[in-house]
Amino acid sequence: MDFADSVQEQLSRWDAGGIVWSVELGGLGPAYEQAIQVAAIEFSREAKDLKLNLKDKNDSTKKFTAACEAVLAKHNEALGGLSGAQFGAARWLAYQWCFNGGPRAVAERAEKRGEGDRLIQITKFFPRAATP
Numbered sequence: 626m627d628f629a630d631s632v633q634e635q636l637s638r639w640d641a642g643g644i645v646w647s648v649e650l651g652g653l654g655p656a657y658e659q660a661i662q663v664a665a666i667e668f669s670r671e672a673k674d675l676k677l678n679l680k681d682k683n684d685s686t687k688k689f690t691a692a693c694e695a696v697l698a699k700h701n702e703a704l705g706g707l708s709g710a711q712f713g714a715a716r717w718l719a720y721q722w723c724f725n726g727g728p729r730a731v732a733e734r735a736e737k738r739g740e741g742d743r744l745i746q747i748t749k750f751f752p753r754a755a756t757p
Contacts, residue, residue: 626744628729632673632722639666639749646728648735649743650714660704661715662747667700668693668719679724689720 628646629635638645647665651658672692677685693716701707707715721731732744 628732630729631727632669635728636670644746644748646732647745647747648731649745659751660707661711664704664707664715665718667696668715669722671696672719673723
């Protein structure tokens, strides 16, 4: 498995139409999961350069959440209208990618916990049938 070492590498692969490794968070089917993963990608794109005081969890959470909410306002309709649970999962994943070690670290932690079966490949190209 070829995990990205940084969020910037993750975004570059995504933008180029490549395969990106992630961790499954939704568990309710492919479209539900894709919405979470796309939101996490877009949240991380917006938040990767935020200057957060990670020692002040309350302040950093507020700033990170506000950045994610601003992105959601732009993409929510295209994502099918995220539920609160989807938003929370996507926000958590984006935070991990941006401020808690990056994509590879997220995958390594999942494997260490015995959750390697939750590692998935994602891409911005989601299959759909042609319009009848």
